[in-house]
Amino acid sequence: MPRQITAYSNPLVKHVRDLRDKRHRRESRQFLAEGLRILTEAHETGRIPRLLFFAAASAHHPLVERLIAAVEGAGGEAIETTPDILSKLSGKDNPQAVVGVFDEFATPLDTLDRSKAGIWLVAERLRDPGNLGTILRTGDAVGAGGLILIGDCVDPFSVEAVRASMGALFTVPVVRSDWDAFLAWLRTGPGTLVGLSLQTEHDYREPAYPAPTFLLTGNEAQGLPEDYEAACDLLVKLPMLGKADSLNAAVATAVMAYQVLASQRG
Amino acid sequence: MPRQITAYSNPLVKHVRDLRDKRHRRESRQFLAEGLRILTEAHETGRIPRLLFFAAASAHHPLVERLIAAVEGAGGEAIETTPDILSKLSGKDNPQAVVGVFDEFATPLDTLDRSKAGIWLVAERLRDPGNLGTILRTGDAVGAGGLILIGDCVDPFSVEAVRASMGALFTVPVVRSDWDAFLAWLRTGPGTLVGLSLQTEHDYREPAYPAPTFLLTGNEAQGLPEDYEAACDLLVKLPMLGKADSLNAAVATAVMAYQVLASQRG
Numbered sequence: 001m002p003r004q005i006t007a008y009s010n011p012l013v014k015h016v017r018d019l020r021d022k023r024h025r026r027e028s029r030q031f032l033a034e035g036l037r038i039l040t041e042a043h044e045t046g047r048i049p050r051l052l053f054f055a056a057a058s059a060h061h062p063l064v065e066r067l068i069a070a071v072e073g074a075g076g077e078a079i080e081t082t083p084d085i086l087s088k089l090s091g092k093d094n095p096q097a098v099v100g101v102f103d104e105f106a107t108p109l110d111t112l113d114r115s116k117a118g119i120w121l122v123a124e125r126l127r128d129p130g131n132l133g134t135i136l137r138t139g140d141a142v143g144a145g146g147l148i149l150i151g152d153c154v155d156p157f158s159v160e161a162v163r164a165s166m167g168a169l170f171t172v173p174v175v176r177s178d179w180d181a182f183l184a185w186l187r188t189g190p191g192t193l194v195g196l197s198l199q200t201e202h203d204y205r206e207p208a209y210p211a212p213t214f215l216l217t218g219n220e221a222q223g224l225p226e227d228y229e230a231a232c233d234l235l236v237k238l239p240m241l242g243k244a245d246s247l248n249a250a251v252a253t254a255v256m257a258y259q260v261l262a263s264q265r266g
Numbered sequence: 267m268p269r270q271i272t273a274y275s276n277p278l279v280k281h282v283r284d285l286r287d288k289r290h291r292r293e294s295r296q297f298l299a300e301g302l303r304i305l306t307e308a309h310e311t312g313r314i315p316r317l318l319f320f321a322a323a324s325a326h327h328p329l330v331e332r333l334i335a336a337v338e339g340a341g342g343e344a345i346e347t348t349p350d351i352l353s354k355l356s357g358k359d360n361p362q363a364v365v366g367v368f369d370e371f372a373t374p375l376d377t378l379d380r381s382k383a384g385i386w387l388v389a390e391r392l393r394d395p396g397n398l399g400t401i402l403r404t405g406d407a408v409g410a411g412g413l414i415l416i417g418d419c420v421d422p423f424s425v426e427a428v429r430a431s432m433g434a435l436f437t438v439p440v441v442r443s444d445w446d447a448f449l450a451w452l453r454t455g456p457g458t459l460v461g462l463s464l465q466t467e468h469d470y471r472e473p474a475y476p477a478p479t480f481l482l483t484g485n486e487a488q489g490l491p492e493d494y495e496a497a498c499d500l501l502v503k504l505p506m507l508g509k510a511d512s513l514n515a516a517v518a519t520a521v522m523a524y525q526v527l528a529s530q531r532g
Binding site for chain 2 (some may be wrong): 041044098116141143171241243246258261265
C-alpha cells in the first residue's frame with residue numbers, strides 16, 4: 001500500500017530534488033527519471049526505480065498500476081503525492097504523472113561485445129547534457145551497440161541528459177573510459193574508428209563503413225584533439241555550405257550514424 | 267567614445283536582462299545575442315546591434331574594436347561594462363566578451379525566391395528553442411534558402427534559440443507563416459513538399475529530391491497533423507531500429523537535409 005507524502009518539507013522530497021545536483025547524485029549514486037513513457041521503457045529493460053512518486057489522479061492508470069506493483073515487488077517504495085510536489089520534483093510547470101529514483105548503473109568497457117552491433121558511438125569531452133541525451137536517443141534509433149564516453153564528459157545521469165534521451169539511457173549501454181584504455185580495447189579486435197574532422201578532404205559519403213564502426217565525436221567547441229584524429233582509421237567531413245564550419249555535435253553524430261547504417265544495410 | 271556602466275541597477279542593464287523574457291522582447295522588438303563570433307557574423311551579414319556591451323579587458327581586441335566602430339557608425343551605442351554585469355546579461359558564469367542588443371527582423375513569405383536554394387526547411391509548432399536554433403545552424407550548413415515557421419512555434423529570437431543557432435539566425439532567413447498561407451504560396455511555383463512520417467513505407471533514401479525541396483518537420487511530441495501529411499508530395503520515414511519511434515526533431519531534420527543535399531549533388 002503506497003504511503004502518501006503531501007509536505008514539501010519531507011526529507012524524501014528534499015533528497016529527490018537534490019538529485020538535480022551533480023554532487024548529490026555522486027554521493028547517493030542515484031538519479032531521476034520522469035514520465036510514464038520513460039519509466040515504462042525502463043521497466044521493460046528491467047530497470048525498476050527504488051522510489052516512485054505518482055499523483056493520486058493517475059494511480060489507476062494501468063501503466064502506473066503496473067509500475068507501482070513492480071516497484072513494490074522489487075522492494076522499492078511507491079509514494080502518492082500531490083501534483084504540486086510532482087511538478088517541483090521534475091522542475092516543470094506541467095508535472096509528469098510519475099517521477100522515479102533509480103540506482104545508477106555502469107557498463108564496463110571490457111563487457112562490450114563488439115560483434116553485437118554494426119555501429120558504436122564514441123564521444124569525447126561532451127559538455128552539453130542535451131547533446132548527450134540526444135546522441136543516446138539517436139543511438140537507440142540506429143541500433144548502436146553503446147555510447148562510449150571518453151574523458152571529462154557531462155554526466156549521463158543528469159536530469160537534462162535523461163530527459164533528452166527519451167528513455168534511451170535505459171536501452172543503450174553507456175560506458176565511461178579514458179582514451180588510452182578505449183584505444184587499447186578497440187585494437188584487441190575488429191573495429192574501424194571514424195572521426196569527423198575539418199582536416200580532411202574525404203566526404204562522409206565516399207567510404208564504406210564496415211561493421212563494427214566506431215563513430216568518434218569531439219567536444220562541442222574544440223572538436224577532436226590532433227592525436228585523437230591521428231589514431232582514427234578514417235577521417236571524414238560533412239559538406240558545410242554556409243558561414244559556419246561546424247554542426248551541433250548531436251546533429252553531426254546523427255548524420256554520420258545514419259550514413260553508416262545505410263552503408264552497412266547496402 | 268563609449269560610455270561606462272558599472273552599476274547593475276542601471277535601467278539599460280535592466281532592459282537588456284529583461285530581453286530574456288518573451289513579453290519584453292515582444293514589446294521592445296529587440297533581442298539579445300552574445301559572443302564575439304556570433305556578433306562578428308551578424309556584422310558581416312549587415313546586422314549591427316543597437317547596443318553593444320563589452321568588457322574593458324577586451325576593448326582592444328581587433329574584432330571588438332571593429333564592432334564598436336560599426337555600432338557607433340550606425341548610430342547605436344557601445345557601452346563598456348564589468349565582467350560581472352556581462353555575465354549577468356548573458357546568464358552564464360563564463361561571461362562573453364560582448365553582448366549585443368539587436369532590432370528584431372522579419373522576412374515576409376512572399377519575398378522568398380525559391381529558385382535560390384535547393385533545400386528549404388519548414389517546421390510546425392516547434393516548441394524547443396534549442397531545436398529551433400539547431401535547425402537554423404543545420405540550415406546554414408546545407409545551404410538552405412530559409413526556415414519557414416508554421417503556426418505557434420517558439421520564438422526564434424529567444425536567447426536559447428539565438429545561442430543554439432551559433433549565428434545562423436543572421437545568415438538563414440526566418441519566415442513566420444500560417445499553414446494555409448504557406449501552402450498557397452508553395453503551390454504558386456515549383457517545390458516538392460516532403461514530410462517525415464511514421465505512416466509510410468517509403469525509406470528516406472529511396473526518392474530523388476528535386477530542387478527546390480521543402481522539408482517539413484512536425485511538433486516534437488506530436489509530429490505532423492494528418493492533414494499536413496496529406497498535403498505533402500512525399501512522405502518518407504527514417505529507419506528506427508530501437509525501442510523509440512522517433513528522433514529529436516532537429517536531428518531528424520538534419521539527417522533528412524543531408525540526404526536531400528546528397529540527392530541534389532548527385
